[in-house]
Amino acid sequence: MPTPPPRTTTPPEPVVPHADGFAARRAATSQQILQAAAQVMADRGYAGTSLDAVAELAGVAKGSIYNNFGSKERLFEALIAHTMDRFSATLAAAPDGRTGAAALEAVVSALLVEVRDNPAGTQLLAAELFRMGRTWQESLEPVRERIVSVFREVIAQANPAADVSVVGPAVFGATLIAGLEWRTFQPERTLPDITGVVMGSVRSVLEPAG
Template structure:
């Protein structure tokens, strides 16, 4: 008869897994992917190295799992910020502002998520990360096109281009000795202009012009 874990045993294993993931996130934020070894995670969690392998076959699998956790958290924060804005262009810039601001608060972690050399399983999660942000931006672009605020365009391609540009620009501030938020307003302006919008996202009127912005 195969062995079945009791609820108490499973609860202890689940708690240990969470402990390991919490320790791994801290190490990733402090040292990046290169410094997030299995031995280091075990030491930070106060367990034996073998305990890590009991839950994760390799460092890559461990970091891929914590990437999933972090990505879900960051995507949720961006989605919430974007959905709370009333104007279409504000919803788009909210994605950039929220992502960039949160990234600068944890630059080492953000750099690991965006650009640090990683193993294949982690790279797959990085693609998921970028696609999730692309999907949020694409929805906002589609809303802008439907509202007449933005010109007709392929929302997925435009969103992918914007996400790529934001990631590329943010690498500089994330790897600098002191994280600098000066690039964020420029990124937001670039995003709206690249999409064919303007600071005033009032839809065009029937005469081909634009309604006056409310003060």
């Protein structure tokens, strides 16, 4: 490949996303970088993502990534933390006082909403979550644990006899995979529709035994 032509993206333009006054303009580039990183890493995974690609998509120089995050690994950790804040907050708050089947349905629906509305974050999580090598185990295991624990707890509350250490992950997996399939192959279907089908598939976890 020859020398790439000096990119024509308006260079000095200050890029004010939504001029809302004064303070909230500070970490504008950080947000752009995070968003771009989420997109690229969702496609190619952590190792497969080059910071050149992130910088190009974010519309910033590669040096800015280092000024804002220090290293590729710390960028990834910041991205995971950012994604997790949204995930865990949404899932943990979903029951909102409900109990039993209603609580489980709320959690299932909340996860499906994330799959639909935050596809980059969801796919990054799904793809990296299964890497069990000691490399990421430290930074990703707590993430998996926090998500699964929401399912475990709501199921345990609804059915104290349930074997939540296996059933919790099972319901989580059913929701996640069904959600990915929904978003990819049947996006025209509605959230209540898919929620109902998933709940219908796993509703026996709330019943005594088989």
